[in-house]
């Protein structure tokens with residue numbers, strides 16, 4: 001029985017001799033296809049992962065606010081948001097707008113203090129409505145956090161820097177060192 005090298009056609013009397021020949025003479029050719037295949041599979045997995053992330057909408061812009069990798073520090077301001085429901089302070093979750101190991105929205109929280117971080121690549125007008133959209137919570141003059149105010153006999157009093165605000169809560173601009181209070185009652189906190 002003859003063992004024929006598939007690369008150069010040389011014949012060998014034993015399989016061991018052919019293997020040695022292949023390894024010595026055609027080593028790069030012997031391994032190249034495997035390396036190419038491994039790389040192709042790795043690339044495919046990365047592409048599939050990115051595709052799935054996009055398909056799930058993870059990191060897709062929300063209400064014009066983009067999610068970017070790395071913190072955007074060109075425009076960096078903070079607004080404190082406090083929400084009171086029937087006199088009790090509601091905890092605003094940490095890491096709103098942060099997708100671990102993926103990206104960070106221009107509006108996000110790092111802790112549960114209610115401090116909204118505005119971190120964008122340039123100065124721009126960003127609003128409380130956009131923050132609620134990223135949070136995944138409804139906000140309007142009539143409803144907040146999934147509660148329809150009128151049908152629950154509730155009223156929302158809004159304060160911006162301590163002053164009563166009667167406009168659309170979604171339009172409140174997130175300004176540096178400003179404070180926004182949503183006081184939903186009765187009873188009211190303030």
Ligand SMILES: [Zn+2]
Nearest residue numbers: 076117118119
């Ligand atoms: Zn910050």
Ligand SMILES: [Zn+2]
Nearest residue numbers: 071110117119
């Ligand atoms: Zn940040």
